[in-house]
Amino acid sequence: MTAASPPEILRAPLIVEFPFTRSLGPVQSAFLSGLRERTVLGVKTSDGRVMVPPVEYDPVTAEEIRDLVEVAATGTVTTWAWNDRPRSQQPLDTPFAWVLVKLDGADTALLHVLDAPGPDAVRTGMRVRVRWAAERTGAITDIACFEPYEGPAGGAALPHDGDFADAVTGIVAEARLDYVYSPGRAQTAYINALSDRRTVGERCPSCHKVYVPPRGACPTCGVATTDRVEVGPAGTVTTYCIVNIKARNLDIEVPYVYAHIALDGAGLALHGRIGGIPYDQVRMGLRVEPVWTEGGRYPDHYRPTGEPDADYDAYKELI
Amino acid sequence: MARYAREVAVVAFAQSDHLRRTDELSEVEMVMPVLHQVLAATGLKAGEIGFTCSGSSDYLAGRAFSFTMTLDGVGAWPPISESHVEMDGAWALYEAWVKIQTGEADTALVYSYGKSSPGSVRDVLTRQLDPYYVAPLWPDSVALAALQARALIDAGETDESALAAIGARSRADAGANPHAQLRGSVPQGDYQVRPLRTGDCPPVGDGVAAVVLAAGDLARQLCERPAWITGIDHRIEAHSLGLRDLTDSPSTRIAAEHAGVFEAPVDTAELHAPFSSQEVVLRKALGLADDVAVNPSGGALAANPMMAAGLIRIGEAAARIHRGESHRVVAHATSGPCLQQNLVAVLEGDRA
Ligand SMILES: [Zn+2]
Numbered sequence: 001m002t003a004a005s006p007p008e009i010l011r012a013p014l015i016v017e018f019p020f021t022r023s024l025g026p027v028q029s030a031f032l033s034g035l036r037e038r039t040v041l042g043v044k045t046s047d048g049r050v051m052v053p054p055v056e057y058d059p060v061t062a063e064e065i066r067d068l069v070e071v072a073a074t075g076t077v078t079t080w081a082w083n084d085r086p087r088s089q090q091p092l093d094t095p096f097a098w099v100l101v102k103l104d105g106a107d108t109a110l111l112h113v114l115d116a117p118g119p120d121a122v123r124t125g126m127r128v129r130v131r132w133a134a135e136r137t138g139a140i141t142d143i144a145c146f147e148p149y150e151g152p153a154g155g156a157a158l159p160h161d162g163d164f165a166d167a168v169t170g171i172v173a174e175a176r177l178d179y180v181y182s183p184g185r186a187q188t189a190y191i192n193a194l195s196d197r198r199t200v201g202e203r204c205p206s207c208h209k210v211y212v213p214p215r216g217a218c219p220t221c222g223v224a225t226t227d228r229v230e231v232g233p234a235g236t237v238t239t240y241c242i243v244n245i246k247a248r249n250l251d252i253e254v255p256y257v258y259a260h261i262a263l264d265g266a267g268l269a270l271h272g273r274i275g276g277i278p279y280d281q282v283r284m285g286l287r288v289e290p291v292w293t294e295g296g297r298y299p300d301h302y303r304p305t306g307e308p309d310a311d312y313d314a315y316k317e318l319i
Numbered sequence: 320m321a322r323y324a325r326e327v328a329v330v331a332f333a334q335s336d337h338l339r340r341t342d343e344l345s346e347v348e349m350v351m352p353v354l355h356q357v358l359a360a361t362g363l364k365a366g367e368i369g370f371t372c373s374g375s376s377d378y379l380a381g382r383a384f385s386f387t388m389t390l391d392g393v394g395a396w397p398p399i400s401e402s403h404v405e406m407d408g409a410w411a412l413y414e415a416w417v418k419i420q421t422g423e424a425d426t427a428l429v430y431s432y433g434k435s436s437p438g439s440v441r442d443v444l445t446r447q448l449d450p451y452y453v454a455p456l457w458p459d460s461v462a463l464a465a466l467q468a469r470a471l472i473d474a475g476e477t478d479e480s481a482l483a484a485i486g487a488r489s490r491a492d493a494g495a496n497p498h499a500q501l502r503g504s505v506p507q508g509d510y511q512v513r514p515l516r517t518g519d520c521p522p523v524g525d526g527v528a529a530v531v532l533a534a535g536d537l538a539r540q541l542c543e544r545p546a547w548i549t550g551i552d553h554r555i556e557a558h559s560l561g562l563r564d565l566t567d568s569p570s571t572r573i574a575a576e577h578a579g580v581f582e583a584p585v586d587t588a589e590l591h592a593p594f595s596s597q598e599v600v601l602r603k604a605l606g607l608a609d610d611v612a613v614n615p616s617g618g619a620l621a622a623n624p625m626m627a628a629g630l631i632r633i634g635e636a637a638a639r640i641h642r643g644e645s646h647r648v649v650a651h652a653t654s655g656p657c658l659q660q661n662l663v664a665v666l667e668g669d670r671a
Contacts, residue, residue, distance in 0.1 A: 009342045014437070016381045020450065028451055051562065053452045059557035079473065079565065081465030082513035087442065089457040098462045098512070100561050109561030111453055111466075119513055124473045140452050173450050179381035179437040184345025215391055216348045222365045222394025224351060 010188045014181040020173045027056045029169055030068055030162035035142035038132050041160055042071050042106050050157045052106035053140075068162040071105035072154020073130040075146075078102050078109045082119035089176075091145055097122045101146055104154030114146045121148065138168030186216035189228060194298050199290075201266055203227040209267035232263035235302070236310040237286040238319045239269075242279055257282045261302055262318040269318050276303030285309035322579065327419050328538040328545030329530050329666065331360035332634035332641075337500040337526035337622035340436040346375075346385050350432050350527050351392035357529040358428070361541045365394040368531075369424030371401045372415040374408035374431035375626050378443050389432065400424065407431060408528060408630030409591075409652030409662045416551060419534050426537065430529035433625035440523050440625060447655065449558060461520055461594075463656040465512040467565040468596035472514060474566045477599045479514055483507045485595040486518040486620050493617025500524045500622040519595040519620075526624030528631045546637035546648075546666040550578030553652075553662035565657055571604035574663040580605060580649050585665070587612045587645040589632040591652045593619040600658060605649060615639070629653060633664055640668040 024032060027043060031054050034041040042052035044067040058065055081098045083090070091113045099122075100109035115131065116122050129149035136142035183191060186202055190213045193200035201212035202225035209218065210229050218225050240259035246252075257279050260269035274282050275291065287307040290299035333356040341349055358365060371393055375386045382388075386403045395401060404411045408431025415427035435443075441459035448454045471477050486507065493499035500522045508517025531541070538545040554570035556563050575581065588611050592598040598613065607613065614620075616635040619628045629652025639645035647667045654660040
């Protein structure tokens with residue numbers, strides 16, 4: 001048992017991707033289907049205001065609004081911000097202006113980007129028009145961007161039935177966020193020990209329970225677990241299940257056994273696969289030890305040690 | 320007539336040092352010392368707290384259910400009465416305050432934390448936007464604040480040098496705040512997204528804050544000079560930016576009316592204005608007189624740990640009352656783009 005010393009900090013890239021599939025209501029469906037057909041729709045509230053982009057409920061009265069109208073693809077910048085360094089997923093890869101644009105016929109503004117040569121070419125009140133994307137799918141990005149425009153203004157909003165052939169009914173919103181993950185003090189020590197094929201937990205200084213893997217704190221006492229303790233390598237199966245469904249990207253034949261294993265000296269069980277024994281012979285109390293593969297960062301699986309089974313009383317508190 | 324059923328006060332406040340990176344610490348390792356510190360200030364043990372409420376967002380560090388990990392630092396097993404908001408801790412405080420008002424708890428531990436260093440917070444925050452019309456364009460938090468700043472400049476309410484002065488004043492005041500991330504003179508720098516320069520934007524960093532709330536006589540036992548929450552309310556703007564007048568904050572004004580801000584003068588304001596331009600909006604919405612001390616802690620321009628910076632405003636306001644430096648303080652917290660959601664609280668000390 002040694003006091004924890006500051007380990008070298010581990011870092012690894014962590015990419016979180018989540019393509020949300022979202023359905024559209026009647027108003028959003030009409031708006032995005034319209035963009036695909038180079039038509040900009042808004043909604044008219046009961047007091048006659050035209051909202052673009054359209055919403056389904058009046059933000060003031062909470063009334064349902066379904067009164068679609070068509071507005072022009074030309075408009076006026078109401079505020080702007082010059083972006084010298086476009087970020088990777090933004091609509092343009094050259095410097096551009098973020099703009100709120102009030103389209104002709106609308107009473108509210110739409111957020112998008114403006115392709116302009118530089119900040120001196122942009123001002124509040126300037127006239128712009130939609131530049132349509134070459135390929136349109138029924139998404140806000142069907143507007144590629146706005147561009148400066150000196151031609152005539154569009155007229156008032158006109159009623160529109162919102163009917164389009166093959167209307168879009170949903171969008172897939174792709175998202176990717178990139179992180180550099182660091183596991184912190186306790187888990188760094190755990191991971192570093194695993195690379196020496198040792199399993200190291202941490203003991204609570206208050207209740208003396210040994211946490212494996214350690215998370216840095218004892219949830220019962222609310223204090224840092226500071227004393228490092230090597231556990232195992234052998235342990236006891238406290239409970240298990242037989243997996244009959246093959247997971248994607250997992251090169252293990254079914255059925256196989258997934259178990260909770262209380263390593264000797266640990267105050268709670270961790271989980272791992274049991275191998276080296278037919279699946280229907282695995283049992284509670286089975287004594288097991290880790291099997292490492294060349295280059296593996298953690299035990300590939302656990303196999304029977306051949307010792308007699310542990311007494312139920314020896315592990316019942318760890319189930 | 321009292322505004323609420325029960326008197327509730329902030330009786331302790333603690334925060335971490337706010338740092339650009341904390342790679343050596345997991346979230347629970349970052350949070351735990353602050354929890355111990357805030358409890359020690361009251362003499363309460365974790366098991367004696369009636370209700371615990373936290374605020375955080377998994378998106379910041381990219382770790383699913385990170386708040387369940389940080390609960391380990393509270394001593395949450397066997398199960399305690401506990402809740403979580405995926406918001407700034409100021410809203411966790413509001414939930415805890417409601418819990419005490421209902422009589423179901425007499426004390427509450429409120430904490431919040433943000434570990435933004437593992438990711439790119441400007442990109443992460445785009446994921447809170449309207450997923451149909453806005454998020455696919457990835458407008459980052461600085462860009463949206465810059466649209467608001469431009470609207471204020473066009474309306475004649477501020478200019479770039481006045482904005483720079485807000486940043487400079489904030490970091491000069493933060494010189495007296497050992498927890499702040501940016502202290503003293505900081506160059507105004509280049510445009511990040513024009514018209515906002517580096518000095519108009521908050522630092523990105525990791526940090527933690529915690530407060531303890533207590534009701535009535537218990538508050539008086541736990542704290543020599545409790546910071547009574549005499550009013551608290553929160554409101555939200557319409558969610559489409561194009562529907563809003565970005566130069567104003569009606570939601571802040573309505574929350575302030577309901578919290579009683581305008582019923583008597585305040586001597587101090589702790590405003591959660593991550594961008595210099597947002598202080599201009601908030602001063603107007605709250606009708607602050609020129610002699611009100613604004614953000615003596617340095618505010619969010621000196622340290623802006625996401626999900627904690629709003630709770631820190633309430634904590635700093637309370638700490639000034641605890642120390643006898645202020646008597647009636649307005650504390651404000653915000654969330655979302657361009658001051659989308661706003662919480663306003665009035666904290667007062669007992670009159671001598
Ligand atoms: Zn313990």
